Amino acid sequence: MAEPFTYRRTALAASYCDALEGRGILDATSGLFLAAPRRTGKSTFLREDMVPEMRARGWQTLYVDLWSDRSRDPAELIIAVVRDTLAQLDGPVLKAAKSVGLDKLNVLGALSLDLSKIGQPGGATLSDALERLHTKSGKPLVLLVDEAQHALSTEAGTRAMFALKAARDRLNQGRAIRGLHLVMTGSNRDKLTHLVLRRSEPFYGAGVTRFPLLDxxxxxxxxxxxxxxxxxxxxxxxxxxxxxxxxxxxxxxxxxxxxxxxxxxxxxxxxxxxxxxxxxxxxxxxxxxxxxx
Structure with a gap:
């Protein structure tokens, strides 16, 4: 019986990772925004080429598809992947806290994260949570957001995009090794461009790159x-x-x-x-x- 067909684009993945680090011809240090029509292989490329390349470089990867559950607010999906990754890294500490009814963990003696309310009033901000995740993992973070343009369909989703921009600035400013890389894809180039086009948008100044179709x-x-x-x-x-x-x-x-x-x-x-x-x-x-x- 034949093995399932696979096709790897490792060179393309490596070039995009170089761009995120500012070492390639393409500069994606502000974020990598990839646009291509649906069903042309973007998500497969992210999961099977980009993520392995990133992990090989020692990065902590987080992946979320904003169309995976259209009944949930995009902000909820983004927060959930951050919270779940934090839970995996905290492991026994988080379990012990929850077992005695505690949701808050003290971080570095100064920052208190309410893990049950990330991104909500009274809870940790998404930016705080990502900083905690970076500290806990000891690795550069990379957040891959599939169908990122869908975030702009709700107020909470738009706020989450601004929070990611704030986290990117906080974790990257003045650091030789960047703490947070952002990769966002979209099947609608015009809508994805709304994230970067105007001064009022969260990633103003970044560019949208055409994702190459399979050749x-x-x-x-x-x-x-x-x-x-x-x-x-x-x-x-x-x-x-x-x-x-x-x-x-x-x-x-x-x-x-x-x-x-x-x-x-x-x-x-x-x-x-x-x-x-x-x-x-x-x-x-x-x-x-x-x-x-």
Whole structure:
């Protein structure tokens, strides 16, 4: 049985991490803002390429997808990942405090964090919580926010973005090694730009970078992965897959669906070749119908 298909973009991940540190051609020390259409591989890239690269550099990673639960305020999702990471690092100390009904822990003898009310009146600010997390981990922090533009849909979410900006400034100012890196992605470039465009927005002055779509290298790697699965030696050509990939908007899930249907319903690789030649628009139409649904 074949292993699941994977495609790594380690060089791209390394270049983005260099940019966050201010060591690359692209300067992302104010934050890395990546925009690309949905289903083109942004989230997969963050989880499978960026996070491993960051951990290899000794960074403490926090990942949150603001569309993972549309019923919750984006601010709640951001605060939850910070609180959960704090809880993991505090471990036995936090458990002991909770066991006797204490929510507050004394930090460095001066700062009291109400862990049950981060970001709420009477509780720790999000900036305070991130500073606590940085102190506790002893590592640079990196917060990856997927579909970050959704934060601007609520007042609390907008305040959370300003709190992240404040935390970034506090943990980075005057430090040789930055304490907090921010990575934010969006499927709507115009909305993501609202985070950086005007003076009234939280990350004014930063830029939005176009996230590169998967290229021919992905198609060729996928074609090679498919080859051993055809006992008769017949396989999909990279040229055919490239054309299909373009028709479905360079969305990897849709390409895999087209290939799967070709094998199951149309008789294999040769049938897909013929179908694309006969009716390429049909494939594109069906792909967009599925995407819209």
């Amino acid at each position: 021919r290298g992905f198609v060729e790697a996928y074609a090679e992965w498919l080859k051993p699965q055809f006992a008769d030696g017949k396989s999909f050509s990279a040229d055919t897959l490239e054309r299909a990939f373009t028709l479905v908007g360079r969305r990897p899930e849709m390409l895999k669906r087209v290939v799967g249907e070709a094998v199951a319903d149309w008789g294999g690789a040769q049938a897909l070749d013929a179908l694309i030649e006969r009716n390429a628009q049909e494939i594109q139409h069906r792909a967009w119908q599925e995407f819209a649904s």
